[in-house]
Amino acid sequence: MAQVRVPKVPKHEKTWAFRIVASVLAPLVRILFNVKTSGLENLPRGGYILVGNHLSYLDPLAFAYSVYFHMKRAPHYLAKEGLFRVPVLGWILPKVGQIPVYRSGRGNEEPMRAAKELLKAGQVVVIFPEGTLTRDPDLWPMRGKSGAVRLAVELGLPIVPAAHWGVEKVLANYTKKFRPNPFHTVRVKIGKPMRFDHLNAETMTTEQLTKATSEVMHEVAAIVGELRGETPPKELWDPTQKGQTEIGNFRKKK
Numbered sequence: 001m002a003q004v005r006v007p008k009v010p011k012h013e014k015t016w017a018f019r020i021v022a023s024v025l026a027p028l029v030r031i032l033f034n035v036k037t038s039g040l041e042n043l044p045r046g047g048y049i050l051v052g053n054h055l056s057y058l059d060p061l062a063f064a065y066s067v068y069f070h071m072k073r074a075p076h077y078l079a080k081e082g083l084f085r086v087p088v089l090g091w092i093l094p095k096v097g098q099i100p101v102y103r104s105g106r107g108n109e110e111p112m113r114a115a116k117e118l119l120k121a122g123q124v125v126v127i128f129p130e131g132t133l134t135r136d137p138d139l140w141p142m143r144g145k146s147g148a149v150r151l152a153v154e155l156g157l158p159i160v161p162a163a164h165w166g167v168e169k170v171l172a173n174y175t176k177k178f179r180p181n182p183f184h185t186v187r188v189k190i191g192k193p194m195r196f197d198h199l200n201a202e203t204m205t206t207e208q209l210t211k212a213t214s215e216v217m218h219e220v221a222a223i224v225g226e227l228r229g230e231t232p233p234k235e236l237w238d239p240t241q242k243g244q245t246e247i248g249n250f251r252k253k254k
Contacts, residue, residue, distance in 0.1 A: 004084035005094040006114040009121045013074045017095040022068050029065045032058065032180045033170050037070035039190030044158055047119040048193065050075070051148050052162045053141040053220050054128040058171045062164055063126055066188040073124045078115060078147070099125075112151075119155055129217060132247050133173055136237035141224060143236045144217040146209050154201040158193035159216055163223035191223050 029035070052063055060077060067075035074097065081100035084090040093100075097118065099111050115125050129144030136142055141163075152159045166186035171178050196212050214236075221232035239246050 004081050004090065004100045006099060006110050007076070007094045007097040007118070008114075009117045009123075010097065013123055015074075015096070017092075018068075018074050018097065021092065021096050025061070026065065026069070029061050031182055033062070033167065033184045033186045034182060035062055035065045035070070035186050035188060037066045037188045037190070039162075040070065042190045042192045043071060043160065044193050047122045047155075047157055048124060049119065049148050049152055049157060049159045050124055050126045050162055051129050051144075051159055051216060051220060052126070052164060053224055054130045054133050055139055055164070055168045055173055056133065056171045058167050059128065059164065060126075062167045062186050062188065063162075066164075067124065067126065070188075071124075071190075075124060075126045076115070076118050077126050078111070097123075115151065116155060119151065119157055125151070129213065129220075134237065135239050135242070135244050136233075138233075139168060139173060140232055141217055141221045141236060143238045144213050144220075146213045149196060149209060149212045149216060150201075152194075153196050153199045153204060153212075156197065158195050160193050161191040161216060161219040161223060162188060163191075163220050163227060164188045165224060165227040187227050189223050189227055191219055194219065 050063075050067065052059070060079070064075045064077075067073050076097045076099060078099050078101045079093070081102050084093055084100045099114050099118075101111055102108050119125055127148045129148050130142045131145050134140065134142050148159055151157070164186055166184065169184060170180055170186075194216060199208055199212065217236055218232075221236060225232040
C-alpha cells in the first residue's frame with residue numbers, strides 16, 4: 001500500500017488553509033459542546049509536545065479548538081494514516097499540517113521526520129500517548145507509548161501534559177451514543193511543562209524511557225483527577241495485562 005502524504009513545514013504557523021478549516025470547524029464544535037481551557041500560564045514559548053488523555057473519538061476536535069483558539073497555536077496531530085485515505089479529508093489533512101502514523105510501525109520514518117521538522121520550527125505537535133481510546137473501565141488514562149518522550153529527548157523540547165473531561169458525555173467511550181449540547185462544558189486543563197534534559201537520546205535505556213513515559217502519563221492522570229475531583233489510580237491500566245487488544249473497538253461484538 002502506497003504511503004500517504006506528509007505535511008511540509010509552513011513559513012507561518014497559521015497558514016491560510018489552517019485559518020479556513022478552523023473557521024469552518026469552530027461553529028460545528030460549538031454546536032457539540034463548549035470548550036473551556038485553564039492553565040494557559042503554564043504554556044512555554046516555541047515548540048513543544050502537547051500530550052493528553054484519550055476518551056472519545058471527539059477528543060481531537062476538543063483539543064484542536066483549545067489549542068487554536070485558547071492557546072493561540074496551530075495543532076499538528078499524529079493521526080492514524082487511514083484518515084488520510086478518505087476522499088477530500090486525505091487532501092485537506094496534510095494541507096493543515098497533520099501527520100499520518102502507521103500503526104504497524106513500518107513506514108513511519110517520513111512521518112516522524114515531519115513531526116521533528118515542525119517541532120524544530122517552533123510549532124506544536126499533539127500526541128495521545130495511549131495510542132487509542134482508554135480501555136480503563138473508569139475512563140482514567142492508560143499506560144502510554146514512548147513516542148512523545150523519544151521526541152522530547154532527541155530534540156531537547158518540553159512535554160506539556162494536559163487533560164480534558166466532559167467530551168465523553170457528548171460521544172461516549174467506544175459507543176455511538178451521540179448527544180451534542182452547545183451548553184455542555186468540556187474542560188481542558190494544562191499542566192506544567194516536563195523536561196527530560198537528564199536523558200540522552202543515544203544512551204537512554206529502555207528502563208529510563210519506560211520510567212519517563214510513566215511519569216508523563218501519571219501527570220496526565222493527576223490533571224484528569226483535578227478535573228474530576230477524584231484521586232487517580234496509582235497503577236495505570238495496561239490492556240496487555242488485562243488480556244485486551246491494544247487497537248480497535250474491544251467492546252464491539254465479533
